[in-house]
Amino acid sequence: MNTINKELALPVSDKLLLALTPFISNQPHRAVTINFRDPDYSPQHGGFHPVEVRLEKQAQQWCLCYITDFCYVGQGDYWELAKEVDFDFGCGLFQSINGVFTLETATEIYQLWEQNFLCYWQELEVFEVNVSPG
Template sequence: MPINYQGLALPVSKKLADALNYIITQNDITSDSVTINFRDPDYSAKNGGFHPVEIRLEKRNDVWEFCYITDFCYVGRGFTAELAKDLDFDFQAGVFQNLFGVFPIEQATDIYQIWEANFLHTHKNIRPFDEVIL
């Protein structure tokens, strides 16, 4: 089943859509929604690493649609550090959120392109993920 990546408020690439479609196909997802989590088990507030990422897709008219893409990071230091949204591209609500506030999603075009390129580079060998929520 295809993933709609064209005509969105942000320039989602075919490469990202194909990678996510591969994951959905390999895991035989048959529900009407899926939340895919990418996690680096070595990521920590102290040592850094690759940020956890969550991507939600919902099926509409036999096509997967993007709901949101959220990138998380640790905020704070030491034992008070907690995982928080770093970048949140919410396609359904039409907003972009970062640590500085909430903005119209169209204002996130440049940062989205940088984020996506980094994400695809980090996950160039897409592998089974830690968690899928149906």
């Protein structure tokens, strides 16, 4: 089965779920991690944040495990990628610079984040996409 479970704690749009479906179609593995990268993103010049999406097959459906948006933090020679926002569907938690909260409290920020992400990915086509099994 190549469908993604829609019963989630956040209002994940059908548009996003349909856009992710080709990455699980005919997938022989029970899990995939999809990485979206702007090749020009750097701490010095900015750009579009890297995003990671994890899906796992449970019974006959795929489940969205997490969506994480990363950004550079630090300065000088000490830049590193860190989680900026993390929507963890498996644990039911939302993490941001402000702390860790229940996922349901992130509804508004999630909707804004998703709208922007879909625009960057599908309309502006800024991301290179990599799929890793397992």
